[in-house]
Amino acid sequence: MFIAELHRALSHKRLELYPGVREVLVELGQQYALGIVSDAQAAYALPELRAVGLDGLFACTIVSGDYGYRKPDPRLFATALQTLGIRPDQAIYVGNDMYHDIFGAQQLGMRTVFWPTQFGKKAYEAVAPDYIIYSFAQLRDAVSFLTAR
Numbered sequence: 001m002f003i004a005e006l007h008r009a010l011s012h013k014r015l016e017l018y019p020g021v022r023e024v025l026v027e028l029g030q031q032y033a034l035g036i037v038s039d040a041q042a043a044y045a046l047p048e049l050r051a052v053g054l055d056g057l058f059a060c061t062i063v064s065g066d067y068g069y070r071k072p073d074p075r076l077f078a079t080a081l082q083t084l085g086i087r088p089d090q091a092i093y094v095g096n097d098m099y100h101d102i103f104g105a106q107q108l109g110m111r112t113v114f115w116p117t118q119f120g121k122k123a124y125e126a127v128a129p130d131y132i133i134y135s136f137a138q139l140r141d142a143v144s145f146l147t148a149r
Contacts, residue, residue, distance in 0.1 A: 015048055015052055017053075018117070018135075018136050019135070019136065019137075020135065020136045020137040021136045022052075022053055022057075024136055024137060024139050024140060025054065026057065027140070028139070028140070028143060029057050033059040033060075033084045033085075033086070034057055034058045035058055035060040035061070035062065035080045035083065036049075036058050036060070036061045036062065036063075036080075037064075037076050037077055037079075037080050037093070037104075038063050038064065039064045039070045039071050040063050040065060041063065042063045042066055043065075045061070045063050045065075046061070046063075049061070059083070059084055060083035060084055062076055062079050062080045062083070064076055067079070070100070071097075071101065071104045072100050072101075073104070074104065074107045074108050076104070077093070077104060077105055077107070077108050077110065078108060081108070081110075088108040088110045089109055089110075089111075091105075091110045091111065092110070092111045092112070092113060092143060092146050093105035093111070093112050093113070094112075094113040094115060094133075094139060094142075095113075095114065095115065096114070096115050096116060096117040096119055096120040097120030097121050098114065098120070098121045098122060098123055098127055098129075099121045099124040099127070100120070100121070101114075102114055102124070102129045103124050106127065111130045111131075111146045112129040112130050112131070113130065113131045113133055113139065113142045113143075114129035114131070114132045114133070115132075115133050115134075115136065115139075116132070116134070130146060131145060131146060
C-alpha cells in the first residue's frame with residue numbers, strides 16, 4: 001500500500017493539463033452542464049482535479065471506484081446522465097480510449113468525440129466516434145457540429 005501511495009504522490013507532481021483544456025471547459029460550461037465519468041479512485045481523482053484547477057467545473061463526477069465496475073459498463077454513463085438530468089441523445093461524451101470511452105458511451109446512444117492522446121486504445125472492433133479532435137481547442141467545433149445535427 002505504501003508503495004502505491006508513494007508512486008501516486010510522485011506522479012501527482014507531474015500533473016498538468018493539455019493546452020487549452022481549462023479555457024475550453026470554462027467556455028463550454030457557460031452553455032452546457034459538464035460531467036466526468038472516470039475509471040479512477042475518488043481518493044486520487046478528486047484531489048487531482050483540484051491540483052490542475054478543474055474542480056468546480058463539473059456538475060457531476062462519476063468515479064468508477066465508487067461503484068465497483070469500470071468503463072465501458074453502461075451503468076456509469078447512465079448514472080452521469082441521470083445526475084445531469086439529460087437523455088443520451090442530449091449528451092456528447094469526449095474520451096481518449098476507443099473501447100472504454102467511445103464504445104462505452106455509444107452503448108447508451110450518446111454522441112462521441114474521440115481525442116487520441118498518448119494514452120488509451122486507438123481502435124476497437126467496428127467502433128467509430130462521431131467526431132475526432134487532435135487538440136482540445138477543437139472540441140468547440142465538435143460540439144457545434146454535433147449539436148447542429
